[in-house]
Amino acid sequence: MPRELLNTLFVTQPDCFVRLEGETLQVEREGKKVLQVPALHLGAVVLFGHAQMSSQAMAKCVSEGREVTFLDYSGRFRCRVVGPESGNVLLRAAQYDAYRSEEKSVAIAAAIVAAKIRNARQTVMRGARDTNIEDIANALRGAAAEMAGVVPLLRDCRTVDEARGLEGQAASAYFGVFGLLISAPAAHFSFQFRTRRPPRDRVNALLSFLYALLTSDCVAAASGVGLDSQFGYLHALRPGRPALALDLMEEFRSCIVDRLALNLINRRQLKAEHFNVREDAGGSVLLNDAGRRIVLEAYQRRKQENVGHPFLKTTMPLGLVPHLQARLLARHLRGDLAAYPPYLST
Amino acid sequence: MDILISYDVNSLTKEGRSRLRRVAKACKNFGQRVQFSVFECSVTDTQMEKLRQKALSIMDEKEDNLRIYYLKGPRKDYLEAHGRDMYIDFHDPLVV
Numbered sequence: 001m002p003r004e005l006l007n008t009l010f011v012t013q014p015d016c017f018v019r020l021e022g023e024t025l026q027v028e029r030e031g032k033k034v035l036q037v038p039a040l041h042l043g044a045v046v047l048f049g050h051a052q053m054s055s056q057a058m059a060k061c062v063s064e065g066r067e068v069t070f071l072d073y074s075g076r077f078r079c080r081v082v083g084p085e086s087g088n089v090l091l092r093a094a095q096y097d098a099y100r101s102e103e104k105s106v107a108i109a110a111a112i113v114a115a116k117i118r119n120a121r122q123t124v125m126r127g128a129r130d131t132n133i134e135d136i137a138n139a140l141r142g143a144a145a146e147m148a149g150v151v152p153l154l155r156d157c158r159t160v161d162e163a164r165g166l167e168g169q170a171a172s173a174y175f176g177v178f179g180l181l182i183s184a185p186a187a188h189f190s191f192q193f194r195t196r197r198p199p200r201d202r203v204n205a206l207l208s209f210l211y212a213l214l215t216s217d218c219v220a221a222a223s224g225v226g227l228d229s230q231f232g233y234l235h236a237l238r239p240g241r242p243a244l245a246l247d248l249m250e251e252f253r254s255c256i257v258d259r260l261a262l263n264l265i266n267r268r269q270l271k272a273e274h275f276n277v278r279e280d281a282g283g284s285v286l287l288n289d290a291g292r293r294i295v296l297e298a299y300q301r302r303k304q305e306n307v308g309h310p311f312l313k314t315t316m317p318l319g320l321v322p323h324l325q326a327r328l329l330a331r332h333l334r335g336d337l338a339a340y341p342p343y344l345s346t
Numbered sequence: 347m348d349i350l351i352s353y354d355v356n357s358l359t360k361e362g363r364s365r366l367r368r369v370a371k372a373c374k375n376f377g378q379r380v381q382f383s384v385f386e387c388s389v390t391d392t393q394m395e396k397l398r399q400k401a402l403s404i405m406d407e408k409e410d411n412l413r414i415y416y417l418k419g420p421r422k423d424y425l426e427a428h429g430r431d432m433y434i435d436f437h438d439p440l441v442v
Contacts, residue, residue: 010441023375027442034442038375040393041436293441300439 005303005317006043006066009035010296012289014050020057042066044220046213048292049073067220074198074205074286075212077242080219088226094333095231095244102159108332108340109163109234110154112250115342117170120254121147122345123262124174127181136180143177146170160233167234167250174254179203181262188272189265198284202275205285206264206295210257211249213299218245218252221322225330248325255345256318260302269294311341347394348417351377351385351401356409365404369412372400380433386417388436 044067128140179191222229232243274291303319377387
């Protein structure tokens with residue numbers, strides 16, 4: 001288990017090249033050194049767009065268990081460099097067995113959905129406490145109550161589809177009031193509902209970008225403990241989809257990403273000019289270079305914040321929690337834990 | 347732990363200059379150069395031991411001198427740096 005939250009190197013400039021220099025990674029731009037970091041400080045390297053990395057640097061990172069991920073400019077996953085199949089094959093066998101048992105799959109999926117709703121509800125309740133506009137507070141409390149009402153129904157789920165349905169119900173209550181959590185000028189940061197592929201407003205663009213970062217962290221967490229990141233319970237299996245990583249991620253969406261997105265907007269750290277709005281067909285909205293940098297730095301700092309882990313009764317950097325949850329899931333799949341204990345944010 | 351490494355390598359001979367380059371390279375693998383012969387590193391105990399072994403295997407005890415200062419953290423409370431300072435905290439977000 002990683003005890004220390006290692007740093008991630010994000011390379012966002014298209015003309016950057018990362019190469020190996022001794023035991024360090026050197027980032028060059030137009031032949032000039034921009035940054036030199038000892039590899040020992042890094043847990044992962046994430047390259048955006050056209051940024052490049054030498055094969056020696058890649059091989060060195062991968063052989064030492066550092067993730068190398070390529071994302072496109074919007075943060076969408078492109079590819080990942082992996083070393084030899086690692087981890088315990090027996091653990092993966094247990095992972096597949098649990099999928100074939102409806103009872104086990106449902107229990108895991110329901111636990112994840114329950115935690116997701118509970119953590120999302122916390123974000124909404126926090127918003128209700130922070131606002132001094134009575135109508136908004138009431139609407140938020142209403143949505144929180146609706147979400148709370150879904151949780152007990154999860155206990156009676158018989159199929160994964162039922163759990164998915166309840167998740168959808170809670171999610172629509174959540175995103176129905178999400179826009180009310182934003183206090184920045186509505187002209188630039190209005191939020192009606194989730195739009196993806198492409199995101200059609202600034203809030204959606206920000207959420208999509210952050211979810212993409214969180215996904216690659218969850219893939220790393222799952223494969224780091226030897227689980228198959230594509231083999232999930234709540235998310236249906238689809239070629240190329242990291243279903244287990246997406247399962248794992250549900251618990252963190254609200255407490256890691258949504259709260260961070262709200263803070264960036266409400267504290268005016270992100271402004272309208274940090275986004276590129278395309279007026280032509282599709283009307284997609286994307287973060288621009290300056291915006292991406294602000295978001296990446298904030299995301300890294302958020303991961304360094306210490307949080308309590310109620311199940312393990314310890315404090316740890318938020319960025320380590322996905323790794324821990326992957327480990328707890330592995331323990332459950334192996335039969336060492338009777339049920340999977342999802343993460344409840346504090 | 348945060349450490350500060352400084353060395354003095356006899357560079358009058360060809361062998362000395364070679365040792366100088368090799369010590370610098372070893373230090374770079376663990377930290378960063380803050381002055382010509384001064385490095386700051388943030389390492390674990392194991393990494394510290396590796397670095398010490400590496401540096402000692404290069405230096406010539408009759409000719410050279412190597413010093414390791416163990417810094418009391420947090421660094422910013424115990425360090426006063428003036429002038430051109432290129433230090434980067436490797437624990438801070440690294441975005442290029």
